[in-house]
Every structure is written in structure tokens, then in C-alpha cells.
Amino acid sequence: MKSKASPASSSASPDFGGDPLDRRAFLKAAALPCLAACAGGMLAPGLALAGSPAESDAPFTVEASYYEKLPYKKIKCKLCPRECVIDDRERGYCGVRENRGGTYYTLVHSRVVAAHVDPVEKKPLFHFLPGTLAFSIATAGCNVNCKMCQNWDISQVRPEQVRSTYAPPQKVAAQAKQYQCASIAYTYSEPVIFYEYMMDTAPAGHEQGVKSVVITGGYIKQEPLKKLCAAVDAVKVDLKAFSQKFYEEVVNANLKPVLDTLVTLRQQGMWTEIVYLVVPTLNDSDAEFKALARWVRSDLGLDVPLHFSRFHPEYLLKNLPPTPLETLERAKAIADAEGLHYVYLGNVPGHPAESTYCPKCRRAVVERVGYTVSSVRIRKGKCQYCQQPIAGVWGS
Amino acid sequence: MNQKLRPSRRDVLRLAGTLLVGGAGAGKSLCRDTLAGSSALGGKSRLVISRDGKLRPSKASVDSTRLLNVLDRAMQALCDCDSPLEAWRKVVRPGETVGLKVNCLAGKGNATRAELVDAICERLQQAGIKDIIIWDRLNADLESARFRVVERGSGIRCFGNDALGYESELATFGSVGSLMSRTLTQACDAVINLPVLKDHGIAGVTIALKSMFGAIHNPNKYHLNVGDPYVADVFMLPPIRQKVRLHLCDATTAQYEGGPSYMPQWTWPYNGLLVSRDPVALDYLGWRIIEKKRAEMGMKSLEDLKREPTYIATAADSKHRLGTNDPNRIEVVEV
Secondary structure, eight states: OOOOSSOOTTOBOOOTTOSHHHHHHHHHHHOOHHHHHHTTSOOOOOBOOOSOHHHHSGGGOEEOSSEEEOGGGOEEEOSSTTOOEEOTTOBOTTSSEEEETTEEEESOTTEESEEEEEEGGGTTOSSBSTTOEEEEEEOSOOSSOOTTOSOHHHHTSOGGGBOOEEOOHHHHHHHHHHTTOSEEEEOSSOGGGGHHHHHHHHHHHHHTTOEEEEEEOOOOOHHHHHHHHTTOSEEEEEOOOSOHHHIIIIISSOSHHHHHHHHHHHHTTOEEEEEEEEOTTTSOOHHHHHHHHHHIIIIIOTTSOEEEEEOOOOTTOTTSOOOOHHHHHHHHHHHHHTTOSOEEEESOTTOGGGSEEOTTTOOEEEEEETTEEEEEOEETTEETTTOOBOOSBOOO | OOGGGOOOHHHHHHHHOOBSSOOOOOOSOSSSSOOOSSOEETTEEEEEEEEOTTOOSSSSOOOHHHHHHHHHHHHHHHHTOSSHHHHHHTTOOTTOEEEEEEOOTTGGGSSOOHHHHHHHHHHHHHTTOOEEEEEESOHHHHHHTTOOOBOSSSSEEEEEHHHHOBOSSOEEETTEEEOBBHIIIIIOSEEEEEOEEEEETTTEEESHHHHGGGGBSOGGGGOGGGGTTHHHHHHHSHHHHHHEEEEEEEEEEEEOSSOSSOOGGGEEEEEEEEEESOHHHHHHHHHHHHHHHHHHTTOOOTTTTTOOOTHHHHHHSTTTOOOOOOGGGEEEEEO
């Protein structure tokens, strides 16, 4: 489950105002009235108008990396498995890519709608530099439409319908470093749809010694995915369910491309974690948990962390209750029984299953309460107690 | 108004003659006091096709006077009235702010004609309407279709959803959840839907029902599965269902392939208007007109191309009841 975009007690909000010259230059160029409102630093999402699109789009409009030109000024998007065929002046399903005269553009390059400094545990990434901060950014838009989305007010809107600010890659990298963040997280909405921005920001971060992590639904075609793997350092995939029915009815997408993404991530050597949001009555059967765990074991490996996360009623699924704790614990028990090494429970602050246990000696090697890491007992990637290797990216 | 071109009710009835589909004659109380969305009458929905073969002095332009006459004939036949103003007064009431929802996505090539909008504004003002808002998704779309954006003042205004933005609370029905245009929810008391008659590369056709995608913030989410059931579900959202009173389709130029973009090679001069209170009946007949033209031009049917607009039938089903797609329940009046 993606961390909520709104500020939390554990989050801080950066100020992209930064260098006044840059900001002034941008204001002059873009005449974006909302920026003034955002300049105080808080980039809280909320619907507002951002001037006329013709004026405000220019700084954010970059030709898309993956598409095919078709006759009569149509295009076919090749970024995600939808492969939207889009007429002139129309947009794809994501709402942030537009065909203009037969050329396809992303409208969200450097167009940030949410930016916060979060613990990396909030993503959640539990085996990636625990206890560090992630400079977390998002643009508007998403290439799926999950009925339980908790950030729908930025993911399910068009970029001109939400307040945004101009945050070019170098500025993001500089801010991440300034806030002592170990990583930049592309998160909250769906980074696949701001692919070009992410691909430009990741190397800018690396130049500053800041890594990049991607928090995604994994709905992306193989070619851009493989290129992404060469640019970033970790990926957390929200696997929404382990059934095509759920993907069709609740996500408006297909399951198989997401599974393909997970397999490719592992093949590419990418550090990968999975979150499975357990939605009462829709994806919470024992059979589904078992099938999921078996597939992770056989196709991804025992060391891939699997987080079962608690659902809260949001967006179009307000009629369902929060996930009972017993259901989450049952899911964990099933996955544990299949032999997975790292099975966690999420959105259950204080639960023992927030911590990491050595798969050999069973002692806690990373203790967590909520998003806070209280102890790390891993040395050089191994359990401090029994020297068992603990999979992950642990730093020096 | 050119009095010579203004038909009497007798002229209208004489011209009407043929009932293309169905057989029963029209009752007299079609528009009577109801301002509900559809025009069911004795179990039938009336759809008026008003055409003029001499509408165009040239390929690109239409004769405004003749267009006004086409409009008047349509309204009189629809509402069974002797004068166009009487007809309009059965649709809107003095004191109301009336929205004219145009469709400008295709730009000036095949958007709702400004001349038609001018004609409607003229009649609405004569019928006692002071405040009119011409609107669509974006100011830029309106300008591309030769409308002049006027966001402030009284009288006739013209602006996109970007002027007032969207509501902050979701409106939901069935498979959809959307933020509604504040132009629709807050600025307009009544809406007249002014779509164009054209093909749609994903949804089959885009006429009355689909044109209301312009009233929501996230239309890009609702083109899956040929727009079914999304198009019908969006139309069920309360502000649309409650405020849209009339569908007046600009078919002066129609497009049978390549839509929604303007593709001049696939347009033809239909030289008419399709008018109904029933968006389902209008879409059904509009779809048949497009299919007929496709067949004439030797093209495959939309069904063969797997883009049959099944959302039209969905809009008529028991869950939606937005109108009828049953030919036996559609009374077609040609004038």
C-alpha cells in the first residue's frame, strides 16, 4: 500500500523555492499562479486551477520516450501494457500524456504535486537502508484506477487540476541531499506515468550520492522496465491481488503484466519488495494467500519481503471495513508456512510482525515500531547473532 | 428572425409526415410541464430530424438564417408548439441560468457550430433567459472551435471547466467516481446538451451520452470496454441526470470514421439537427445514421470493428433507464 501523500507526523515537507533566481525565472516563464501559494514549502495536494494549460504546460512538457506514431496523427503509447491508442488532442488512460499533432508528450516532467521527507519504512521498504529518509515526490496521474486508492486526489486527476510546482531533477537531487535523505522515492501516485522525469532525476540524485527507489503498481512494459532497472536502486511493487478478477474489477488492469514485472525485477538483480493490501471479501481468501506465497517462493525466491497491509476504507470502497487483524495474521501464517523468509504486517503499528527476524536463528535483526527503527542488528549484511546473510541493501 | 423562413405548426406537421421508426402519432403534451430528462410520451420518445439541403452556401459555412429556421422547426416539432419561443419556454424558465454544453474537442473542423449556438442564444433570450453559459472542458478547446472566452459579467458567458474547477466531493454511480464540473453543479440551473454527430475510435460513436464526459474531471478513465458501462454510468451522476433537459445534436457536418478528431475526408454534410429529450434514443438513431453512411462508403460496421457502442443499450437498461433504444418506442419526426 502506498504511503499517504498528506503530511504525517513523521514527514517533513521540503521547499522547492530554493534559489530565488531559479524560482523567479520560472515564475516569469510559466506564469503559474499556484506556485506562489506553494512557495511556502507545503505542497499539499488539493484541487485547484493552475492557469491556462497553454501557458502552464510549457515547462513540464517533454516528448514521451515510448510510443509509436500511427497514421492520421494517432499514436500508440508503449510505456504501459494498456498500449493506449490516442487521437490527436487526446490523452491516455493516465491523463498525463497527450497527443499533440501526432507527437506524444508527457505533461508532468518536473511537475511535482506532493513532496515530503519520509522514513523509507513508510514506503514501505524494510530491507533498504533502514532508518534512513526518503525524499518522496509525486506528480499527478496514474495508469490504473484502484477503487481503494488512498491518494486518488492526486493519482486520479489531470495535472492541470491540481496544484503543482516546478521541480527539475537537479533541484530534487539537491533538496534530497540538503534534507540528508539517503534516497529519492518516486511514490504516492504512480511513477510509471512520470517515467521520463524519474529517469532524469535518478542520475541527478546519484551525482549527489542519493539513491532512487520506486514505489509502483508495476504496470509497465518490459522495455522501459529494463531501462528503469539500470537507473534506480530498489523497487517496491504494490501487488493488488493474486487474481485476474480483482485486477479487472477493482484495479481496471490485468494481473499478468504485474507478475512479469516482478520476475523481471528479480532477473535484473533489483532489490524488490512486495506489498499486498488485504481488502476484506475481495482478495482475502486463504486460497489466494497460499497461491500468492507459492508463486513468490517459486518465481521470485524466498528472500523477497512480502508485506500484508491493512486496508482502510477510501475512495470508491468506503463500504468495506478495515481489514481485521486476524485476517492479516492468517495471511502471514500462510506465507510463513510456505517458507518465505520475510513476511510483514503493515498499517498495524506496534505489531511484532513489523520487525525483521533472522530466518535462521529467528532473533529480531531490525526492530521497528510504526515507521521508527529502534535497532538494527545486521553487520555487513549478516545477522549479528548467527551470521546468516539477511537479504537486502543495508549500507556500510 | 426571417419571418418567411419561420414555419407554422401546420407547416411542421405537413413536413413531418414520415415516421421512420414506430408508428403512433404524437401526443400534444410532449414538453408540457415536465422538465425531466427524457421525453417519454405514451411510452415513446420523440426524436426530431430537422434538415435543410440548402443550408450551405459554401462547403465550409452555413447560412445562419436557414440554420435558425432548421432549429425553429426542430423545436416546434419536438414540443408540438406553434412558435419556437413557446417551445423554448417549455424547456427553460425565465430567471434560470442555462448552460449550453458544446463539444469542441475536434476544434473548429467539427465542433458544435458557433452559428448554431448563436441561434440558440437568440431564441433563449427571446424566451426570457438572461444568463447563458456556453461551456466545455477547457477554455483552449472553446477557443479552438472559434468561441470567445468570456468568464465574467452577465448575459452570455463562455468558459471551460478550468474557469470554475471541479467539486471536491466525488459523485459516484456504478463503475464511476468523478468530480463534477462546478459550471454544471453551481453555475447552471439547466443544461442543453449540444453534441456533434460523429464516429469515435474507441467508443464507436460520440453523440449525446458521451458528450457529458466533458462535465467530469477524469474522462480518460472511462474509455475501457468501448465505454461500456462508463458512458451510461457517467450520465447517471445526479447533476447530469437532473440538469440536462434537452439534447440538440449538431449534424450540419457529420463524421463517420476517424473520430473524435476532425478528419475531413470522412465527414459529410448531413445539413441537419437531431433533437430529443431522450439521449438514448438520439444516440441510437445517430449511431444508425453513421452506420448507414459507413455502409454507403463501403466501410465495415462498428460491430465488425469491435467498437459497437454497446453503452447505448446499457443506458436503456433497468439499472439506468436513461431512455430507450427500442426502435418501436422511438417516434422519429422529420421536418
